[in-house]
Amino acid sequence: MKLLMLGGSGFVGGAVVAEATHRGWAVTAFNRGRHGAPPAGVRHLVGDRTAADGLAALTEGEWDLVVDTWDGAPRVAQATARMLLGRVGHYVYVSSGSVYAQPVPAGVTEQAPLVEAAPDDVDGDYPMLKAGAERALRAVLGDRVLLARAGLILGPGEDIGRLPWWLNRLAQGGEVLAPGPVDLPVQYVDVRDLAAFLLDAGAAGQAGAVNVVSRPGHTTMGELLTAGMAATGAAARLNWVDPGRLLAAGVEPWNDLPIWIPPGHEYRWMQQMDVTRAYAGGLGCRPVTETVVDTWAWLRRVGSVPARAGRPARPPVGLDPAREAGLLAALATDPPSAVPPR
The missing domain is CATH 3.90.25.10 (UDP-galactose 4-epimerase, domain 1)
Structure with a gap:
């Protein structure tokens, strides 16, 4: 399996990279390079998704699976998906239970209403950013994206x-x-169980939203x-x-x-x-x-x-x-x- 990890130097991204390398996957990490080098054997692409040409390092290449932990402007997630369209097999987005619209009932399922957010938003609070990114990725990738709504990690x-x-x-x-x-x-x-699920579910082509906790x-x-x-x-x-x-x-x-x-x-x-x-x-x-x-x-x-x-x-x-x-x-x-x- 060829994995593209968007991020990879933080809590969840680091766990995903560690799990994928343990499995013997070919791992590419794309990030700004400000928090140290990735583990040995991991290919490192440098770029800033918020910059005008920040996705240039992703212009070429194909991957079986993408894992993305982005929690910034939905428009950036939208641009990334468009850049990778046709060159990735499946896309896993680490979202959050925070996307559910208040008041949220006990036992909330993936069908519950979400907060209002647009796929091309450039600002917002955390729930809006995650919900907007979900909509952006769904609009571009359709049934090739898994929205992993994590709880407390x-x-x-x-x-x-x-x-x-x-x-x-x-x-x-x-x-x-x-x-x-x-x-x-x-x-x-x-976080290690979350990482294993993201890779397993992504490799299996699971799609749609899922509460992961x-x-x-x-x-x-x-x-x-x-x-x-x-x-x-x-x-x-x-x-x-x-x-x-x-x-x-x-x-x-x-x-x-x-x-x-x-x-x-x-x-x-x-x-x-x-x-x-x-x-x-x-x-x-x-x-x-x-x-x-x-x-x-x-x-x-x-x-x-x-x-x-x-x-x-x-x-x-x-x-x-x-x-x-x-x-x-x-x-x-x-x-x-x-x-x-x-």
């Missing part, structure tokens, strides 16, 4: 820092603010944090606090306490997506303990969460230590400290 290499924040916090030990309920279901996909309840907040304690060897104690009390105290789900989206929250659907089509198409998800252990090993090796390759900087996630201490003093009770991981 965790695993080694994570450049937002959600799971790394929890692991670093647990490693510090002491009293830890744990957002309840302890059995809150968590839905995510390990684990089954709802693949793990729980309790299992995730307990696995983190085991992986880090932390001398920490989890203080589980009722979600209503946390919300009343102004704690922001997802950002102040990463990964956590409590019951009844407007974005709770993000961890209740329907994944029937993904599993029918071959998605497999490894146990939470493996994701946690491998992420901690990677984090110790690199020392800190890397900058997001080719993308704008994002505000750091996680509570400030002083704020966490204040919340613990005001809200913590004395529940069981942990539950065993699956």
